[in-house]
Amino acid sequence: MLRxxxxxxxxxxxxxxxxxxxxxxxxxxxxxxETARKVYSTLPKPGQKVALDSDTYFIYGFTKQPKxxxxxxxxxxxxxxxxxxxxxTVKGDLDMPSMRGAHSSGDxxxxxxxxGVYLLPVSLxxxxxxxxxxxxxxxxxxxxxxxxxxxL
Numbered sequence: 001m002l003r004x005x006x007x008x009x010x011x012x013x014x015x016x017x018x019x020x021x022x023x024x025x026x027x028x029x030x031x032x033x034e035t036a037r038k039v040y041s042t043l044p045k046p047g048q049k050v051a052l053d054s055d056t057y058f059i060y061g062f063t064k065q066p067k068x069x070x071x072x073x074x075x076x077x078x079x080x081x082x083x084x085x086x087x088x089t090v091k092g093d094l095d096m097p098s099m100r101g102a103h104s105s106g107d108x109x110x111x112x113x114x115x116g117v118y119l120l121p122v123s124l125x126x127x128x129x130x131x132x133x134x135x136x137x138x139x140x141x142x143x144x145x146x147x148x149x150x151x152l
Contacts, residue, residue, distance in 0.1 A: 040133050040147035052088075052136055052144050055080050060134070066152060068124055073132060075110060075118040084116035089137040094122045097131050097149070107135065127152050 043050055046061030056079055063072045073092060077085045095104040103125055110118035124130065129151055136144040 038135075038142075038145050040145045043134070043146045043148045046148070050146065052077070056085055058136070060148065063119075066124055066150070068127070068152065071122055071124055073110075073120045073122060075120075075134070076116070077118070077136075086112050086116045087138060088118075090118045090120075091135040091137070092120045092122070093133040093135075094124075095131055095133075096126075096128055098129050124152055 043060070047059060049057045049059060051057050056077060058075055058077045060073065060075045063074050075090050077088050077090075079085050090110040091107045092110060093105060093107045096102060105122060108120065110120040112118050122132065129149065132148045132150075134144070134146045134148070135142050
């Protein structure tokens, strides 16, 4: 009998904790900014210039035609005069829109090579529709969100 009482007391504590979390979420109203839904612009075909701001643009594309397995996304950022710009932090999140969350890579930073090329290896685990979401940040502020949709 004593054991049953301990378990039910533990269960009551867990349920009380869940209730507090649900109540706190209901009282907050809108979600905090970090969980607010970001709006991603649909990007043009790879290889085309995409404006980040009035003085900067980027070009993106896979290093090779993507197929099942590992693929590498390449991004190059340039200033108006054609000089490379490595002052951005570029992040990518790969997922399948038709199965949102099932194969998500999560927001991962691109690595910047010595040549000033941003690279992100991604794992394409099955045929279908894919989306790579890009986030460009400068000095800690996200300035551009874009999404590239492709089929494998």
